[in-house]
Amino acid sequence: MTMEESEDLKKKLALMEQDIKISKTMGNIKHKIAVMSGKGGVGKSTIAVNLALAFANKGYITGILDSDLHGPNVPNMLGIKESFLKFDEEGIVPIKSDDGLAVISTKFLLSEEDSPIIWRGPKKTGAIRQFLSDVNWGDLDVLIIDNPPGTGDEPLTILQSIQSLDGVIIVTTPQSVALDDVKKCINMLKHLNVNVIGLIENMSGFVCPHCNKKFSIFGENKGEKIAEKMDIPFLGSLNVDLSVSRSIDNEVPVLKQNPDSEFSRGFIKIFSKIEDFFKEEEK
Amino acid sequence: MTMEESEDLKKKLALMEQDIKISKTMGNIKHKIAVMSGKGGVGKSTIAVNLALAFANKGYITGILDSDLHGPNVPNMLGIKESFLKFDEEGIVPIKSDDGLAVISTKFLLSEEDSPIIWRGPKKTGAIRQFLSDVNWGDLDVLIIDNPPGTGDEPLTILQSIQSLDGVIIVTTPQSVALDDVKKCINMLKHLNVNVIGLIENMSGFVCPHCNKKFSIFGENKGEKIAEKMDIPFLGSLNVDLSVSRSIDNEVPVLKQNPDSEFSRGFIKIFSKIEDFFKEEEK
Numbered sequence: 001m002t003m004e005e006s007e008d009l010k011k012k013l014a015l016m017e018q019d020i021k022i023s024k025t026m027g028n029i030k031h032k033i034a035v036m037s038g039k040g041g042v043g044k045s046t047i048a049v050n051l052a053l054a055f056a057n058k059g060y061i062t063g064i065l066d067s068d069l070h071g072p073n074v075p076n077m078l079g080i081k082e083s084f085l086k087f088d089e090e091g092i093v094p095i096k097s098d099d100g101l102a103v104i105s106t107k108f109l110l111s112e113e114d115s116p117i118i119w120r121g122p123k124k125t126g127a128i129r130q131f132l133s134d135v136n137w138g139d140l141d142v143l144i145i146d147n148p149p150g151t152g153d154e155p156l157t158i159l160q161s162i163q164s165l166d167g168v169i170i171v172t173t174p175q176s177v178a179l180d181d182v183k184k185c186i187n188m189l190k191h192l193n194v195n196v197i198g199l200i201e202n203m204s205g206f207v208c209p210h211c212n213k214k215f216s217i218f219g220e221n222k223g224e225k226i227a228e229k230m231d232i233p234f235l236g237s238l239n240v241d242l243s244v245s246r247s248i249d250n251e252v253p254v255l256k257q258n259p260d261s262e263f264s265r266g267f268i269k270i271f272s273k274i275e276d277f278f279k280e281e282e283k
Numbered sequence: 284m285t286m287e288e289s290e291d292l293k294k295k296l297a298l299m300e301q302d303i304k305i306s307k308t309m310g311n312i313k314h315k316i317a318v319m320s321g322k323g324g325v326g327k328s329t330i331a332v333n334l335a336l337a338f339a340n341k342g343y344i345t346g347i348l349d350s351d352l353h354g355p356n357v358p359n360m361l362g363i364k365e366s367f368l369k370f371d372e373e374g375i376v377p378i379k380s381d382d383g384l385a386v387i388s389t390k391f392l393l394s395e396e397d398s399p400i401i402w403r404g405p406k407k408t409g410a411i412r413q414f415l416s417d418v419n420w421g422d423l424d425v426l427i428i429d430n431p432p433g434t435g436d437e438p439l440t441i442l443q444s445i446q447s448l449d450g451v452i453i454v455t456t457p458q459s460v461a462l463d464d465v466k467k468c469i470n471m472l473k474h475l476n477v478n479v480i481g482l483i484e485n486m487s488g489f490v491c492p493h494c495n496k497k498f499s500i501f502g503e504n505k506g507e508k509i510a511e512k513m514d515i516p517f518l519g520s521l522n523v524d525l526s527v528s529r530s531i532d533n534e535v536p537v538l539k540q541n542p543d544s545e546f547s548r549g550f551i552k553i554f555s556k557i558e559d560f561f562k563e564e565e566k
Contacts, residue, residue, distance in 0.1 A: 004287060038353075038354060039323045039324055039353075039354045040322045040323020040324045040325075040432050040433075041322055041323045041324015041325055041456070041461070042323075042324055069435075070321075070322075070432075070433035070434050070435055070464070070467070071321060071322045071433060071463070071464040071467075073463065073464075076459070076463065124435075149323050149353075149432075150323075150353035150354060151353050152352070152353055152407075152435075153436075173324070175528065175531060175532075176359070176531060176532050178324070180354070180356065180359065181353070181354040181356075184353070184354075206489060206498075206500060208491040208493060208494060208496065208498070209498065210491060210494050210496040211491060211493050211494035211496075213491065213493040213494075215489075215491070215492065215525060216525075216528070217489060217500075217523050217525060217528060218528050219528040219529070219531065219532045220532065240500050242498060242499075242500060245458060245499070245500060245501050245502040246502070248458060248459060248502065249458075249459050249502045249503065
């Protein structure tokens with residue numbers, strides 16, 4: 001065997017070992033749900049954070065993995081000020097949010113708050129795989145994974161690495177261009193044989209708080225039709241709600257800060273469909 | 284020299300040859316502007332398409348390169364139905380839009396409309412470099428490059444490959460989380476020594492068309508403050524405007540479909556600042 005071949009073999013063995021470790025780490029978690037979107041800016045992280053909180057409120061021990069290497073927004077949305085990873089003898093230790101969520105974010109990898117990660121592909125997938133293998137989540141009932149948007153390296157790595165993923169929730173806005181990207185996303189999931197829990201249409205419209213007129217500010221709602229056409233469940237639609245942007249600015253999930261808002265009430269309806277999916281699965 | 288070393292050398296030579304070809308191709312284009320954003324869904328492609336149209340309306344021969352491999356929306360926004368690349372002896376031939384824009388998009392690389400590109404990093408940067416080197420743009424005055432969002436492989440490849448870029452326009456929304464990502468983006472540009480033309484705040488608010496009340500639907504506007512703090516020019520803010528989503532659904536740029544809309548009027552003000560930047564540069 002040449003030096004070259006021996007190096008190659010070492011690398012392959014290391015990857016296999018990591019695969020086994022990912023299987024073990026993920027095997028300890030009962031349910032794993034990834035939240036995805038075809039494009040960015042559709043409110044994916046907002047959905048992921050509130051989904052995690054909804055599970056926690058129901059008594060599930062819940063964690064959230066923010067795997068967006070370029071825009072890791074989950075810690076801010078949960079008011080987490082810590083910014084460094086902690087380690088113990090069993091691996092990386094998640095940070096506990098005020099609501100008791102176990103949180104791991106790529107943000108904790110950045111030395112300075114505003115420094116960009118300008119990593120090339122292989123280094124990025126390596127970082128994500130390490131998160132999947134080396135975090136000591138403890139006994140979790142549910143792990144919500146906030147995937148990076150799109151169909152690139154990072155979401156792909158996650159979908160390929162977690163063999164026992166319960167399924168994926170796809171978030172979109174009603175714009176036709178966003179929906180084009182959603183179709184690509186669904187086709188990727190079908191191609192990879194990953195279960196789709198359903199589609200959520202976010203920012204479906206805006207009801208003027210002053211005159212109560214509703215406006216389709218991002219175009220006519222097409223989410224439900226796309227879900228039907230692509231043969232995946234439609235979980236519901238959520239309007240633009242001032243309480244959501246306020247809650248993000250306040251770094252508290254809207255479900256906690258404003259549980260009676262239109263958004264929160266709509267979200268709880270969607271959540272109960274997702275919980276039903278779980279119960280159905282457990283039977 | 285071993286086989287391995289000889290292969291490595293061949294690859295390096297091929298990359299160098301491509302660098303020279305990119306320099307030549309890009310050298311034929313007078314002005315090159317990249318439109319970027321820290322996160323997706325902020326209206327970057329809408330800005331890029333209308334910016335290209337604004338230049339064309341002023342008599343500049345203008346092209347647009349849609350380099351988003353995962354959500355290439357530019358052809359749809361311009362009502363382009365063709366979906367395959369054409370070649371002649373001098374390279375890849377851009378498609379002409381109804382408005383006379385020369386258009387190249389990664390969408391033309393996809394065999395089926397809704398199929399996802401699930402390429403790994405190196406293959407993606409290779410595709411982008413090929414677009415930069417092999418397109419026969421003819422004599423362009425201005426090339427607008429619609430960059431993929433974020434600070435990942437693809438925007439990085441473009442910024443590193445085009446040595447003679449005039450500068451970058453950054454698009455954001457007022458949300459605090461979007462602004463966190465904008466800071467990262469500006470820091471990346473500073474790190475790479477790339478000129479920042481300025482920041483545009485999109486979706487700054489929504490004026491109810493029925494009662495005329497204005498709502499900060501995506502949080503309090505912070506774009507101007509961030510621009511000041513990061514020491515880059517602030518180009519202006521644009522509200523959410525129903526005419527924009529309608530124009531996207533109709534596949535016609537809003538500047539053409541509805542030139543008197545609030546958005547179009549605001550956009551033209553921003554455009555004249557960008558044109559001034561050019562004139563300043565030419566002195």
